[in-house]
Amino acid sequence: MIYTTLGLLLLLAASATARESTKIAASFYAFAYSPGNESVFLPLDAGTNFEEIRLSTANIVGPVACVVIDGKLTVHSKPVTGADGKITNPVIATGTVTGDLKKALVVLFPLPKGNPMKYNCTVLNHDLADFPLGVYRLMNLSNKPVRGAIGKEIVKATPGGIANLTLSGEPGSIVPVRFEYYEKERWNLLTETRAAVRDDRRWLMCIYQDPATGRMNIRSIPDRTKAPAAP
Numbered sequence: 001m002i003y004t005t006l007g008l009l010l011l012l013a014a015s016a017t018a019r020e021s022t023k024i025a026a027s028f029y030a031f032a033y034s035p036g037n038e039s040v041f042l043p044l045d046a047g048t049n050f051e052e053i054r055l056s057t058a059n060i061v062g063p064v065a066c067v068v069i070d071g072k073l074t075v076h077s078k079p080v081t082g083a084d085g086k087i088t089n090p091v092i093a094t095g096t097v098t099g100d101l102k103k104a105l106v107v108l109f110p111l112p113k114g115n116p117m118k119y120n121c122t123v124l125n126h127d128l129a130d131f132p133l134g135v136y137r138l139m140n141l142s143n144k145p146v147r148g149a150i151g152k153e154i155v156k157a158t159p160g161g162i163a164n165l166t167l168s169g170e171p172g173s174i175v176p177v178r179f180e181y182y183e184k185e186r187w188n189l190l191t192e193t194r195a196a197v198r199d200d201r202r203w204l205m206c207i208y209q210d211p212a213t214g215r216m217n218i219r220s221i222p223d224r225t226k227a228p229a230a231p
Contacts, residue, residue: 021046021069024097026104027062027126027225029204030055031141034092034110034118041076041089042066050076050089060105060204060223063126068097073106073123095121103127105204105223107139124162126225134199136165141208142216145182148205150195151175157207165205169197179207181216190216 026042033055041050042064051064066073073096076089094117095106105126108119124137131137140146140157147156148165155165169175175197179190190207204221 020071021067023065023067024073024102024104025063025126026066026073026106027060027223028053028055028064028106028108029060029221030057030108030110030119031206032057032110034108035113037077037092037118039078040092040108041078043074043076048089052078055108058221060221060225063103063225071097073097073104073121075106075108075119075121077118092117093119093121095123097123101125101127105131107204131164131202132166133202134167134197136167136203136205136220138163138165139204139206141206142181143209144216146179146190146207147182147187148177148179150177151197167195167197171197171199173197179218181207188216191218 039052039054041052043049043066044051045067046069051066053061053064055061072094074091075093077092079087079089081087093108097104103126105124107122107124109122111117111120125131136150138146138148138155138157140159140161143159145156145158147154150165150167151169153166153168155163157163167175173196174194177195178192180187181190202223204223206219207216208219209216
């Protein structure tokens, strides 16, 4: 009876510490580089196998079929050798993967020098059902409300918010584009231009305030990734 009880306790303990793992197709975009970490390593399993990718501040790269453990996606640095001679890939960013997400867009923001983590990590749904072709996905990284209009379509995003703006019209047609931000009790022009309606790609659009100049800026990144079938 003692041995049976002990065996049950060990089984329960093992169950409590079991780690749930899954795989997702993850694409990556770096808002800016953390010095020395322009390339990162993504875990392909729960062991020591990694795939190296070169980040880009101009394009979305990937996807990589990387492992998620207990709802956490980890980004690692290049291999380093410890004092004990053991080679590891230290974690430099973590992101939370919720629900049954299978395709993710991971946006990396560099953290201040001296931080043990090198990037802040935001995980977005990258499935076509949630982020379709022909859509601008706005990330409002500023502390000001923003709004955008492309043709007749209008969208607003609160500070820190995310919103989708869908282009309407015949593919190839040219439509007006206007973005504004709210400050000093009025809407101020951020940018005004024209764009072609396209149904063969989507865009990540980051609106932010430059810390050096204080000016509001906008950055549009075309998303040409072709995600593989969900792993």
